Amino acid sequence: MSNDVVNKTRRRLLIGATTAVGAAGAVGIAVPFVGSWNPSAKAKSAGAPVKFNMSKIEPGAMVTVEWRGKPVYVVRRTPEALASLKKVEEQGVIRDPKSEAPQQPKYAQNESRAIKEEFGILLGVCTHLGCSPLYRPDVGAADLGGDKWLGGFFCPCHGSKYDLAGRVYTGVPAPLNLEVPKHFYESENVVIIGEDQGA
Numbered sequence: 001m002s003n004d005v006v007n008k009t010r011r012r013l014l015i016g017a018t019t020a021v022g023a024a025g026a027v028g029i030a031v032p033f034v035g036s037w038n039p040s041a042k043a044k045s046a047g048a049p050v051k052f053n054m055s056k057i058e059p060g061a062m063v064t065v066e067w068r069g070k071p072v073y074v075v076r077r078t079p080e081a082l083a084s085l086k087k088v089e090e091q092g093v094i095r096d097p098k099s100e101a102p103q104q105p106k107y108a109q110n111e112s113r114a115i116k117e118e119f120g121i122l123l124g125v126c127t128h129l130g131c132s133p134l135y136r137p138d139v140g141a142a143d144l145g146g147d148k149w150l151g152g153f154f155c156p157c158h159g160s161k162y163d164l165a166g167r168v169y170t171g172v173p174a175p176l177n178l179e180v181p182k183h184f185y186e187s188e189n190v191v192i193i194g195e196d197q198g199a
């Protein structure tokens with residue numbers, strides 16, 4: 001083989017190798033972009049709905065379920081607790097008694113702000129500055145208005161009060177009722193929080 005032929009062959013090999021590296025480089029750059037367009041499994045699971053069995057809750061008790069890193073309060077209301085909703089409204093101390101502000105899905109725009117009135121499902125985030133209100137079902141609590149207090153939620157950060165349906169009182173810093181997240185019942189006692197049947 002003459003030197004000329006050897007040199008041409010070498011040049012062809014070098015050009016081929018450079019092209020292959022170039023193509024691999026391009027793929028190498030494209031992959032991270034494709035990856036970043038898809039939410040990670042962690043992000044997906046952070047936004048995913050949560051499933052909860054309501055039959056585990058004792059009447060009068062509240063359980064906190066975590067959804068999207070936030071507390072969701074699930075309260076099992078007794079017949080007395082449900083009766084208190086009307087009484088509190090009659091006291092004229094609730095700012096938005098008919099839940100006219102869009103703080104709940106349409107199917108929860110009723111007195112108990114729920115699909116099943118026995119179960120209240122509320123985002124445990126105060127609508128003032130976002131603290132987590134305390135569950136205070138103790139009727140007549142001296143620090144919350146004595147005889148007038150029929151149970152509900154109290155946010156100690158700046159003193160906001162809500163009734164057992166998460167409806168905010170007048171004269172407190174929180175402007176809105178607690179939010180009701182979307183939810184639906186998958187079966188008699190199992191609720192899915194974070195999604196509704198229209199989703």
Ligand code: FES
Pocket residue numbers: 126127128129130131155156157158159160173174
């Ligand atoms: S954050 Fe609840 S009263 Fe201010």
